[in-house]
Amino acid sequence: MAQAGTIASDGPVDGHGDVLVVGAGVAGLCTATELMARGARVTVVDRAPGPGPASCSWWAGGMLAPYCERESAEEPVLRFGRLAADWWERHAGGVTRAGTLVVAPGRDRAELARFARRTSGFEEVTGARITELEPDLEGRFGRGLFFPDEAHLDPRAATAALLGWLEAGGARVLWGTSMEDAPSAGQVIDCRGLAAADTLPGLRGVKGEMLVIRSRELRLSRPVRLLHPRWPIYIVPRGDGVYMLGATMIESDDRNRITARSMLELLGAAYALHPAFAEAEVLEIGVDARPAFADNLPRVVRRDGRLHVNGLYRHGFLLGPTVGAEAAAAAMGANHGSEWIDDDHSQR
Amino acid sequence: MVNFYGTEVASRLLLGTALYPSPAVMAEAVSASGAGIVTVSLRRESAEGRSGQAFWEMIRGLGAQVLPNTAGCHTVREAVTTAQMAREVFGTDWIKLEVIGEDDTLQPDLFGLIEAARILVAEGFKVFPYTTEDLVAAGRLVDAGCEVLMPWGAPIGSGQGLVNPYGLRAMRSHFPDVTLVVDAGIGVPSHAARAMEMGYDAVLLNTAVAKAGDPAAMARAFALAVEAGRVAFEADPMEPRDMAAPSTPVMGKAFLG
Numbered sequence: 001m002a003q004a005g006t007i008a009s010d011g012p013v014d015g016h017g018d019v020l021v022v023g024a025g026v027a028g029l030c031t032a033t034e035l036m037a038r039g040a041r042v043t044v045v046d047r048a049p050g051p052g053p054a055s056c057s058w059w060a061g062g063m064l065a066p067y068c069e070r071e072s073a074e075e076p077v078l079r080f081g082r083l084a085a086d087w088w089e090r091h092a093g094g095v096t097r098a099g100t101l102v103v104a105p106g107r108d109r110a111e112l113a114r115f116a117r118r119t120s121g122f123e124e125v126t127g128a129r130i131t132e133l134e135p136d137l138e139g140r141f142g143r144g145l146f147f148p149d150e151a152h153l154d155p156r157a158a159t160a161a162l163l164g165w166l167e168a169g170g171a172r173v174l175w176g177t178s179m180e181d182a183p184s185a186g187q188v189i190d191c192r193g194l195a196a197a198d199t200l201p202g203l204r205g206v207k208g209e210m211l212v213i214r215s216r217e218l219r220l221s222r223p224v225r226l227l228h229p230r231w232p233i234y235i236v237p238r239g240d241g242v243y244m245l246g247a248t249m250i251e252s253d254d255r256n257r258i259t260a261r262s263m264l265e266l267l268g269a270a271y272a273l274h275p276a277f278a279e280a281e282v283l284e285i286g287v288d289a290r291p292a293f294a295d296n297l298p299r300v301v302r303r304d305g306r307l308h309v310n311g312l313y314r315h316g317f318l319l320g321p322t323v324g325a326e327a328a329a330a331a332m333g334a335n336h337g338s339e340w341i342d343d344d345h346s347q348r
Numbered sequence: 349m350v351n352f353y354g355t356e357v358a359s360r361l362l363l364g365t366a367l368y369p370s371p372a373v374m375a376e377a378v379s380a381s382g383a384g385i386v387t388v389s390l391r392r393e394s395a396e397g398r399s400g401q402a403f404w405e406m407i408r409g410l411g412a413q414v415l416p417n418t419a420g421c422h423t424v425r426e427a428v429t430t431a432q433m434a435r436e437v438f439g440t441d442w443i444k445l446e447v448i449g450e451d452d453t454l455q456p457d458l459f460g461l462i463e464a465a466r467i468l469v470a471e472g473f474k475v476f477p478y479t480t481e482d483l484v485a486a487g488r489l490v491d492a493g494c495e496v497l498m499p500w501g502a503p504i505g506s507g508q509g510l511v512n513p514y515g516l517r518a519m520r521s522h523f524p525d526v527t528l529v530v531d532a533g534i535g536v537p538s539h540a541a542r543a544m545e546m547g548y549d550a551v552l553l554n555t556a557v558a559k560a561g562d563p564a565a566m567a568r569a570f571a572l573a574v575e576a577g578r579v580a581f582e583a584d585p586m587e588p589r590d591m592a593a594p595s596t597p598v599m600g601k602a603f604l605g
Contacts (some may be wrong), residue, residue, distance in 0.1 A: 072369040073368075073369065074370075197402075204406075250394065251403035253393065253402060254397055294375070296372070
């Protein structure tokens with residue numbers, strides 16, 4: 001974790017108010033929102049022509065699942081991730097609070113026990129309760145875990161809503177504008193994700209591959225995770241029979257190619273969840289690389305007189321609000337210690 | 349010290365680098381384990397565009413000798429290609445050779461393994477074959493030029509321990525001069541200690557540490573167990589008996605009348 005420390009030592013922050021946010025992914029938009037809330041004049045630039053597939057956030061699952069993530073994530077992910085659903089409801093709306101269902105095929109039953117030991121905030125459920133929660137999964141699984149306090153959202157709808165909120169509040173959002181062409185501002189907050197890897201040592205890409213599919217037969221009302229010894233596969237309902245199926249985790253910064261193996265594993269998992277997914281239509285194939293630091297936790301880094309918000313890994317929507325708020329507070333000159341702020345990045 | 353193809357390594361624990369919650373946790377675990385050798389599986393897709401560079405740098409930064417492996421290869425050709433890529437990426441001629449024959453048990457394909465070992469040895473590789481306790485296959489691997497053999501304890505990731513201790517003992521006594529490593533299936537430190545008590549030169553594990561609640565603590569537990577097992581082996585353990593043998597001889601007891 002970043003050391004708790006003060007951030008004022010780097011000199012006074014002038015002109016409080018005029019802040020340029022570079023990157024309109026979830027990190028940039030959360031930061032911009034928190035800046036606006038603190039009374040800043042905000043400009044957001046992004047080199048993409050508009051919201052779209054160039055950003056990791058476009059491909060996110062949109063699960064607000066701090067309890068489940070704790071299975072393999074550090075403790076702050078749970079502590080701060082619990083605040084995410086309220087934040088998104090407040091700023092973007094569209095949060096579905098229906099919990100998460102976790103199941104495992106019979107042969108991977110041990111994974112369910114392990115998952116339960118590593119997490120909290122769940123009830124153990126039997127087949128009857130699973131059917132009650134998700135009628136279309138009737139008879140598929142004898143046991144599972146239900147995390148009632150988790151939520152999910154549609155990342156594309158949520159970012160669009162946030163953009164609307166920002167522009168309504170007077171923020172300027174300039175698409176097709178790179179950092180170099182951006183208007184000058186009192187302060188710059190770099191939220192470029194993996195593109196900032198040249199300035200942030202230790203930032204790496206973790207490749208994720210996902211599919212968007214549509215099933216006319218199956219109706220699921222909440223994210224379902226299918227445990228697997230290698231990686232957890234999840235399926236998130238987007239409404240109207242559309243599901244996001246994700247996501248692989250590969251130590252690679254490739255952002256372009258999905259392999260047949262990954263596709264096989266993703267679709268195999270969907271099929272294991274319910275054979276009717278075999279009839280689903282494949283709508284989209286997504287590939288991107290998540291920006292991550294070595295501990296897979298995000299942080300606000302002060303480097304060369306500029307703030308960076310980065311390393312959100314697979315927790316963009318879960319932790320974006322927290323690190324966005326930290327960055328905004330730091331930019332506005334708040335003198336407070338925080339575990340998310342890294343003043344001495346070279347130490348990592 | 350254990351000898352791997354002429355390289356003396358102090359620790360008898362080899363640790364895998366996959367499946368950890370994060371690279372930071374992995375690095376802590378490697379450090380706590382004291383392992384002198386770490387294995388890393390090379391995905392061909394990451395090797396081609398060097399897109400796995402950032403992770404490999406972290407592995408190189410661990411300060412341990414890197415033993416790349418051909419995890420996930422099902423054919424001789426895939427395994428040979430992956431080994432060649434690994435040599436380029438990691439700059440080592442060491443290769444852990446895995447040729448998987450069966451998807452449910454991840455059991456090695458011994459026929460493919462022997463063939464791939466012959467090819468790789470001829471290309472100058474120092475091959476660490478992941479094999480079973482089959483003595484005939486082991487003999488063929490040695491004939492092919494393998495100076496290290498790595499029989500499984502149980503299927504990869506199963507944590508079942510040493511399911512065929514008889515077979516592993518037989519292997520040890522058939523190949524007294526080959527460096528033998530129990531690879532795969534180790535679940536808890538007592539499994540590792542048992543392999544070492546049998547006279548195995550080292551153990552290789554990954555999941556048991558990576559999927560523990562506290563990987564660094566578990567890595568330390570394994571380091572202690574491996575050391576305990578080795579010291580016990582060198583101390584020449586007693587033979588088990590069928591009947592009790594009083595540890596206080598009757599002759600020495602005080603006579604109280």
